[in-house]
Amino acid sequence: MPKIFGFILVLMTALPAYAIDGTELLKQIDRNLNPESYESYRKLINIEPGGRKKEYTLFTVKKGLDKVAALFLSPASEKGRSTLRLGDNMWLYIPNVGKPIRITSLQSVVGGVFNNSDILQLDYAAEYHVEKVEEKGSEYILHLKAKTRTVAYDRIRLRADKNKKIPTKIECLTEKNLLIKTLYFKEAKDFGEEIIRPSVIETDSPLYKGYKSIMIYAKIKKRSFRDEVFTLTFMPNIESLR
Amino acid sequence: MTEDRGRGSGSGKHQMTVFFSFLWVLCLVFCIQPHVFAEEYTFDISEIEKKPYYLGGYAEVKPVLFWLDKNASLYKMRFYNRDEGSKVEEYDAELQLEGAIEKGISRLYIVTNTQYRDSYLGEDQKTILYEGYLSLKPSVSLTIDLGKKTLKWGKGYAWNPSAFIDRPKDPDDPELSREGFTVASADYIKSFKGPLKTLSFTPVVIPVYNHISTGFGEVNKLNFALKLYLLFYDTDIDFIFLTGGSKTTRYGMDFSRNITTNFEIHGEFAFINDYQKNYIDRDGNNFRKEYNAKSYLLGIRYLTELDTTYIIEYYHDGTGFTSDEMKDYFEFINKGYNSYVSTGGDALLKTALNVTEENYGRINPMRDYLYMRISQKEPFDILYFTPSITGILNIDDGSFSLSPELLYTGITNLELRLKTAFIAGERESEYGEKQNDCRAELRIRYYF
Numbered sequence: 257m258p259k260i261f262g263f264i265l266v267l268m269t270a271l272p273a274y275a276i277d278g279t280e281l282l283k284q285i286d287r288n289l290n291p292e293s294y295e296s297y298r299k300l301i302n303i304e305p306g307g308r309k310k311e312y313t314l315f316t317v318k319k320g321l322d323k324v325a326a327l328f329l330s331p332a333s334e335k336g337r338s339t340l341r342l343g344d345n346m347w348l349y350i351p352n353v354g355k356p357i358r359i360t361s362l363q364s365v366v367g368g369v370f371n372n373s374d375i376l377q378l379d380y381a382a383e384y385h386v387e388k389v390e391e392k393g394s395e396y397i398l399h400l401k402a403k404t405r406t407v408a409y410d411r412i413r414l415r416a417d418k419n420k421k422i423p424t425k426i427e428c429l430t431e432k433n434l435l436i437k438t439l440y441f442k443e444a445k446d447f448g449e450e451i452i453r454p455s456v457i458e459t460d461s462p463l464y465k466g467y468k469s470i471m472i473y474a475k476i477k478k479r480s481f482r483d484e485v486f487t488l489t490f491m492p493n494i495e496s497l498r
Numbered sequence: 499m500t501e502d503r504g505r506g507s508g509s510g511k512h513q514m515t516v517f518f519s520f521l522w523v524l525c526l527v528f529c530i531q532p533h534v535f536a537e538e539y540t541f542d543i544s545e546i547e548k549k550p551y552y553l554g555g556y557a558e559v560k561p562v563l564f565w566l567d568k569n570a571s572l573y574k575m576r577f578y579n580r581d582e583g584s585k586v587e588e589y590d591a592e593l594q595l596e597g598a599i600e601k602g603i604s605r606l607y608i609v610t611n612t613q614y615r616d617s618y619l620g621e622d623q624k625t626i627l628y629e630g631y632l633s634l635k636p637s638v639s640l641t642i643d644l645g646k647k648t649l650k651w652g653k654g655y656a657w658n659p660s661a662f663i664d665r666p667k668d669p670d671d672p673e674l675s676r677e678g679f680t681v682a683s684a685d686y687i688k689s690f691k692g693p694l695k696t697l698s699f700t701p702v703v704i705p706v707y708n709h710i711s712t713g714f715g716e717v718n719k720l721n722f723a724l725k726l727y728l729l730f731y732d733t734d735i736d737f738i739f740l741t742g743g744s745k746t747t748r749y750g751m752d753f754s755r756n757i758t759t760n761f762e763i764h765g766e767f768a769f770i771n772d773y774q775k776n777y778i779d780r781d782g783n784n785f786r787k788e789y790n791a792k793s794y795l796l797g798i799r800y801l802t803e804l805d806t807t808y809i810i811e812y813y814h815d816g817t818g819f820t821s822d823e824m825k826d827y828f829e830f831i832n833k834g835y836n837s838y839v840s841t842g843g844d845a846l847l848k849t850a851l852n853v854t855e856e857n858y859g860r861i862n863p864m865r866d867y868l869y870m871r872i873s874q875k876e877p878f879d880i881l882y883f884t885p886s887i888t889g890i891l892n893i894d895d896g897s898f899s900l901s902p903e904l905l906y907t908g909i910t911n912l913e914l915r916l917k918t919a920f921i922a923g924e925r926e927s928e929y930g931e932k933q934n935d936c937r938a939e940l941r942i943r944y945y946f
Binding site for chain 1: 541542543545546548554556600605635638639641650651652653655673685687688689695696698700727729732734754755756758759760762764799801805807875876879881882907908910911912913945946
């Protein structure tokens with residue numbers, strides 16, 4: 257009888273470990289990466305195999321699950337360009353050239369390994385279902401599947417630190433599990449307002465052998481915006497938010 | 499004539515020397531750049547501090563070589579009294595300056611464009627204020643602009659029939675900056691939940707008087723335009739209206755929508771009330787026809803898995819000339835040229851030049867066109883390298899232009915573009931009667 261009782265007790269304590277709510281975990285990871293609404297300053301660096309590099313500085317604003325806009329601050333050739341994402345819709349505005357044009361998530365406004373979807377990243381939980389969660393040592397491995405065909409990657413394998421619930425590595429895959437690119441999350445930094453997250457994201461891709469792209473965060477701050485900020489008409493005016 | 503050619507040739511050699519010296523300096527500067535700046539990447543917060551002013555722009559040089567078609571009507575009209583050989587050189591330089599000052603809710607923004615050209619016609623230089631306006635932003639929902647501004651309406655890539663307040667694009671280079679018009683405009687934006695996500699309302703007043711918005715239309719008129727934009731069921735939709743007297747009243751609409759992440763469709767429609775078309779017959783007699791003109795454009799943008807982008811547009815311009823009207827125009831030029839050869843009198847050719855500048859000389863003067871641009875991003879893993887080819891077909895007469903180009907943007911703030919254009923067509927067709935058979939140019943643009 258004590259053995260049976262002990263077995264039930266073990267089962268009761270063990271059960272929560274197997275009943276990880278993947279969706280809830282992914283939402284926590286999203287929130288630990290960024291506040292739901294924020295402004296940030298980032299630098300993107302593309303590094304060629306020969307060591308030559310090209311840098312871009314961006315001011316980014318995000319609201320809720322599906323609204324994000326970014327303004328190029330440098331280099332001079334890109335200054336004033338802005339990109340807007342509303343769910344699956346993406347636009348690029350180039351000053352002096354024309355009205356905002358629609359762009360696609362798989363293109364890249366900066367060249368290199370980061371595509372538009374990486375640059376205008378929404379919450380992972382907004383775009384992906386959690387198919388499976390594994391535990392391996394000090395990490396969770398989340399197997400994610402795109403909610404719709406319009407999402408940039410069909411599948412994602414996300415490794416996250418168990419304690420901090422912050423990604424350490426993300427592998428972006430095709431429907432048939434072929435690797436498109438890998439994102440490495442590095443150098444955790446305290447940005448204030450309880451935002452502690454990796455400040456450097458490196459990426460490489462078997463499709464771009466020898467090339468590397470890096471995203472460095474200098475500033476992330478909680479901030480609320482009106483919906484009107486995330487409109488085509490406002491795209492030429494994003495600078496006024498700084 | 500001989501003096502012109504002699505001066506042009508000497509000047510050309512000098513320009514060529516200066517140009518190649520400039521190219522060498524650029525190569526030296528940028529080839530050593532990776533070694534000089536090979537330190538670890540850093541991001542200092544001081545890099546993102548906002549300043550109350552901004553000054554930037556670009557400088558470019560562009561040598562161009564034209565191969566002439568001596569049998570073409572437009573060659574005869576422009577070169578009847580000069581012999582420039584089978585090809586002519588041209589050296590273009592451009593400086594575009596942009597500046598802004600911001601204080602509180604107001605921002606003053608200025609763009610000037612200075613162009614220098616050394617061609618067979620001699621040297622020419624002009625500076626134009628492209629934009630210069632005061633922008634007031636009392637809230638994120640409302641912006642008021644006063645001054646000279648480019649509005650950039652419409653969704654087409656090569657043409658914008660519904661852009662009633664913009665100067666026409668050059669479909670051969672649609673991304674070039676353009677001069678604006680003097681306007682007072684406001685943008686009011688409202689966002690919603692549900693299928694209608696955004697609504698914005700843009701009223702515009704366009705005063706057209708002597709020295710204000712010249713080129714827009716009839717002077718001493720106050721014009722009024724409206725644009726209503728909707729993001730409705732993930733589709734961008736604009737409704738456009740213009741009235742006031744400088745141009746006849748016109749109505750337009752456009753749309754753009756992503757069918758999938760890599761496939762976009764767009765279109766424009768314009769209805770122009772009482773459009774007045776001036777044209778000539780083969781004897782040079784002037785005629786005027788008044789009718790309601792309808793123009794429309796339908797286009798797609800498609801990105802393949804291999805990063806090839808296709809832009810295809812069909813354009814019908816209801817204000818354009820028919821094939822017969824263009825044939826009459828070309829025949830009038832030929833008649834003028836024959837008269838010059840037999841009598842030495844160039845009065846008819848001068849008349850032809852006048853009607854060309856006023857009317858027939860617009861970039862695509864006829865009715866039905868097909869545009870196709872194929873660009874391949876970073877082939878063979880060469881980062882920042884984009885080769886592309888652009889074709890414009892005049893459906894009415896079968897003539898066309900084909901422009902391959904190579905673009906490299908791998909050096910920060912430097913853009914190198916090598917572009918050629920081949921044009922072909924029967925006699926009395928639009929491209930067949932252009933003064934050139936072929937053109938090659940190298941554009942070096944540096945942003946600062």
